[in-house]
Amino acid sequence: MKDYVAELLKEARDAKRQREYEKEAEERDKSWAVGALAVLASVLIFVGMSRQGSWLDDYLFAIRLWAIGFAAVFVGVSIERSSFFTRLWAYGFTKLTASIAVSALVVFSTGKASSLINGVFPVDASALPFTRAIVAGLLAFEYAYPLLLVVAVFAAIHALVLFGWVKLKLSGEEKYNGPPIQSVAFLLLSAVVLVSYAKWVNKDFSNDAWPAKVYRLAHLLDFDAKYECTNIPKGFSVVFLGPDHARVLLDQNNPQTENIESFVDAGTSGQTDIPQRFDVLSCEMRTQLTDGENGTGMSGTSPADAPVR
16 A cells, blocks of 8 residues: 555656646747747848848838837737736736727727828728728727837836846856846847837827828728729729719829838828819719610610719
């Protein structure tokens, strides 16, 4: 009996050590993944900030965007892995509050996007669904600035950790196993995220820059240069209105967005001329009448309503 109990205790200890080993291995894999993400973001930032006069210069803006995205993921994952966030997120009330906040943010951003679209085009924002969706997403990102306060707080904590390491290193009172690499990476990459966000909100996506961006985005996503309205000459851009597409919003301009940089950069997109007036016209479609309907099998044109100006 004694040997049997001892064997059970030994198996329990072995199972416990195995679970601890697997947990440590999983944490090491996560740490390596986060570290690789930090290295990738740093390399892309370095490449994106340098101009070498080669073919790579045409893709520097896209590289910078990817670098900022990877940096933001690193910062977010680092905060999520902290003991403070892990313990706080374990409570159901925290998840409920976050869900309500996200829902309110989505609703508010959608309403604000509709308001911006109505400020440019004299139609309901539902006529431009893709534009409204993208603008709402960008506004949600813009209005999520309180999260950056959390990033700033964690950056300050990592700065204190780094300062403490430097102080102890200079005094020689205590030895660290190594420099706080994660704190250094968090400080550098969080600075990139905060500076980029501040530039986007205060310049590239400021209140003055939004109308031109909405106008260009609508032409890119919702306006169509291919239409079969016989009363409208070719060469214009239209948005079909209503469920029956009986009317169209007409724009004589057709601004081109060559790349994402020309859309994001306030200096480039701000040069777009927005018309002061748009026409809402009926769309006359040519229909083919059968022999029984008009006796000779000729084509006719559907009647048009009076244009709305």
